[in-house]
Amino acid sequence: MPSFDICCLETEPELNSNVVSINVGGRIFQTTKQTLTQAGPKSLLYRLAETGSDRFVDRDPDQFSLLLSLLRSGTLPSKVKDFDLRDLIEESRFYGVESLLTSSLSDPSHLDAFSLRKSSELPLNGRDIPSAIASTPFGSLHVSHGSKITSFDWSLTRKSTILTQFTAIDSLLAISPDIAAAGATDFSGLQILDLQKGRVKQVLNWENATRSGSTVQAIGSSGKFLFTSFESCRRNSNSILVYDMNTLNPVIEIARNEIFGADLDSAIPATKLRWVSGYGLLMASGSHSGLSGVSGNIKFWDIRSGNVAFELKEKVDCFADVCVSDNMNVLFKVGVSSGEVFNADLRCLGTVNNDANDNSNPWMCVENRRKVVNGKKEGLGCKIESHGNQVFCSKGGDIELWSEVAAGSEGRLKGRVFRKNVMGRVKAMGGLKVTNLAFGGNKMFVTRKDQQAVEVWQGSTRGL
Numbered sequence: 001m002p003s004f005d006i007c008c009l010e011t012e013p014e015l016n017s018n019v020v021s022i023n024v025g026g027r028i029f030q031t032t033k034q035t036l037t038q039a040g041p042k043s044l045l046y047r048l049a050e051t052g053s054d055r056f057v058d059r060d061p062d063q064f065s066l067l068l069s070l071l072r073s074g075t076l077p078s079k080v081k082d083f084d085l086r087d088l089i090e091e092s093r094f095y096g097v098e099s100l101l102t103s104s105l106s107d108p109s110h111l112d113a114f115s116l117r118k119s120s121e122l123p124l125n126g127r128d129i130p131s132a133i134a135s136t137p138f139g140s141l142h143v144s145h146g147s148k149i150t151s152f153d154w155s156l157t158r159k160s161t162i163l164t165q166f167t168a169i170d171s172l173l174a175i176s177p178d179i180a181a182a183g184a185t186d187f188s189g190l191q192i193l194d195l196q197k198g199r200v201k202q203v204l205n206w207e208n209a210t211r212s213g214s215t216v217q218a219i220g221s222s223g224k225f226l227f228t229s230f231e232s233c234r235r236n237s238n239s240i241l242v243y244d245m246n247t248l249n250p251v252i253e254i255a256r257n258e259i260f261g262a263d264l265d266s267a268i269p270a271t272k273l274r275w276v277s278g279y280g281l282l283m284a285s286g287s288h289s290g291l292s293g294v295s296g297n298i299k300f301w302d303i304r305s306g307n308v309a310f311e312l313k314e315k316v317d318c319f320a321d322v323c324v325s326d327n328m329n330v331l332f333k334v335g336v337s338s339g340e341v342f343n344a345d346l347r348c349l350g351t352v353n354n355d356a357n358d359n360s361n362p363w364m365c366v367e368n369r370r371k372v373v374n375g376k377k378e379g380l381g382c383k384i385e386s387h388g389n390q391v392f393c394s395k396g397g398d399i400e401l402w403s404e405v406a407a408g409s410e411g412r413l414k415g416r417v418f419r420k421n422v423m424g425r426v427k428a429m430g431g432l433k434v435t436n437l438a439f440g441g442n443k444m445f446v447t448r449k450d451q452q453a454v455e456v457w458q459g460s461t462r463g464l
């Protein structure tokens with residue numbers, strides 16, 4: 001609890017016992033007890049509401065007026081733009097209302113995809129470029145570069161860096177603003193890191209049949225579970241382990257594959273894990289490049305039974321990257337050969353037999369006309385991620401924004417129409433190749449090849 005100065009002045013009882021008068025730095029503010037208690041029971045303002053006489057707090061009255069407006073309406077007044085954000089954050093910490101300030105300034109629902117533009121860059125220490133980024137729902141950011149992880153708080157005004165045991169980090173997951181899960185394809189074990197103290201809290205390993213080490217291929221999470229895709233160091237087995245997020249105890253093992261002979265399908269470990277909350281399923285995707293081209297699979301796992309709910313096998317124009325939108329009930333991919341964006345309605349996938357000899361291909365190209373595949377891998381290295389009701393796809397140095405357009409009768413499952421938005425503020429013309437996309441709070445984070453910084457993309461925001 002922060003220290004503060006309160007002087008109780010003897011005055012006549014207030015006519016309305018619900019009205020509270022507070023003297024902040026010599027300026028009198030009047031509000032109600034209900035307004036002050038919005039700050040929460042652990043806050044200084046809640047204690048002031050319970051004090052039975054007039055109150056004096058020796059702080060800046062102008063800053064206090066902004067926070068009082070936040071308590072009254074849930075939003076900050078327009079004049080907040082005239083104040084320094086770092087000063088306002090420190091003041092919110094003194095009064096114990098930083099969480100309310102975070103919700104107001106970095107609410108994920110306030111991300112305006114159509115007005116996104118590059119607003120700033122976050123520099124990183126050292127010479128290593130970012131290999132992975134991970135963000136929390138309200139915008140705290142973790143960035144791995146070389147053997148280091150640099151963390152930024154939700155306001156992006158505080159930065160800290162720790163040194164890890166990894167040579168390079170390939171998978172990174174933000175569990176909280178201070179805790180992250182990290183793994184690499186050349187280092188055994190998933191490490192749970194305390195970023196504030198700079199230490200390893202716990203190492204999670206997979207016991208494979210050959211008793212060799214197990215490297216991390218992908219990490220994912222839901223509210224209750226932590227998912228990790230492991231591959232044995234001998235690369236002859238792989239599996240997905242589900243852990244309890246609170247205890248980190250293993251709950252179930254799914255997708256265990258022991259590789260024998262030329263069984264290519266079982267040799268592909270999952271390299272992307274995404275929880276689909278609307279269906280209660282875990283999406284796991286992985287691909288392999290061979291002499292016959294790129295092939296892969298996308299599986300949706302029921303973690304309660306450990307069985308596959310439905311699966312897509314990719315051989316023709318396999319995905320370079322894939323994502324799922326819970327909001328739209330759609331699976332998206334960018335084709336590695338064509339570079340085109342495709343969608344598949346999740347409500348149809350359970351009825352499709354996605355076999356090499358089956359003509360009921362669930363994928364539909366979002367473009368009006370598909371490109372002719374000429375043998376080149378136009379989509380190699382492209383990234384695709386969904387946020388809300390939009391899909392973002394990187395192609396080289398550009399970022400495309402796709403949104404659904406209402407078409408046909410309600411409930412129509414096929415022929416969904418998407419429109420590409422290439423507004424000047426959304427498209428990064430002539431930039432270096434995009435390597436990572438992530439969303440946190442009301443911001444989008446972008447990293448690029450050979451760039452030792454993270455771009456912050458932001459649209460019109462409430463308050464600052």
